[in-house]
Amino acid sequence: MPDTTPAPAQKPPARPFSFRNGNIGVKWCCLLALSVAFTVPLHAMHLPAAILIGPMFAAVALAVNEAHLPIPGPAFLLAQGIVGCMIACSLQVRIFSKVIGEGPLFLGGVMCVIVLCTLIGFCLARWKVLPGSTALWGASPGAATVMTLMSQAYGADMRLVAFMQYFRAAAVAIATTTMARSTTPVTTADGASAFWAMPASWPAFGETIGVIVIGVCLAHVVRLSAGALMLPLIIATGLQDMGLLSIELPPWFLAAGYAVLGWGIGLRFTRATLHYAARALPYILMAIALMIAGCGAMALVLARFKHVSLLTAYLATSPGGEDTVAIIAATTPGVDMPFVMAMQTVRFVLVLFTGPLLARTLSRWVER
Structure with a gap:
């Protein structure tokens, strides 16, 4: 008599762990926990962009494991407005009076840094290391957060721009801190404590x-590219200069805005994007090394003819973010802080307003 006992059901093959079908609340808890886990050690290392890079790393970790957590559009736009107001704090007219007194050598140093970084970005784009205008945006000197956010509005891959910008920001922060400590002791921790x-x-x-809300809403109405960042920046700078606004950004508010930006950037990553970035990493490292070395050579010239210390000249020409340079310059004895910040601010403004035009123009040459 044949055996009619049903065969035991076979277990389906185990699937690799994925967040794809996970509970939305669990995903958010994981994102928050990972953000804290990444941010705390980066902040302890005195990395100025830790409150953005930490959440971005956490978001990348979840994104490559298929955790779909779209950041609401209005929140991402308001976070850009927060950054715009933060930048407006340092854009003061009295800084530019330093430029008028310094003359052609000062402006020549600013333009040389921009030309060097733009040329390196053009070569990366020409050699197809990064797609389209992405390399041009990624090589823009300083203003990492701004360039990353603006790049998306002008057709570049924001994920790869962020990868290159923040990798360079970390490398420059290490280089400038090392140089500062080799000259005089740096008390960066005191500056960080005072900030918090x-x-x-x-x-x-x-x-x-x-100002943030009005600027973001106006940007939505006029449909201005990168307007969520630019309009709050322009409005806040104008009101501040006229004495009608005292920009106040509590640390927790600024950290929340940076976290939203970090999540918004990181959650766009995929495994394919990470693989692409990994393949391009040797070329990106070479480009960063060339930027740091080239700016170091310009610092030697500036120190020779301007009669400022080599550390002051290096901080002034450094291709890192203005926030990184500001913290190191403010906490290092013997640094000419007005000279450093004037040069960094002028370069930031020039890059901010010429970056889109340069990227569009040079990307056409790349495509020929």
């Missing part, structure tokens, strides 16, 4: 939020 302990003025904070 800084009290907030609530009336000024309310006015700052109003």
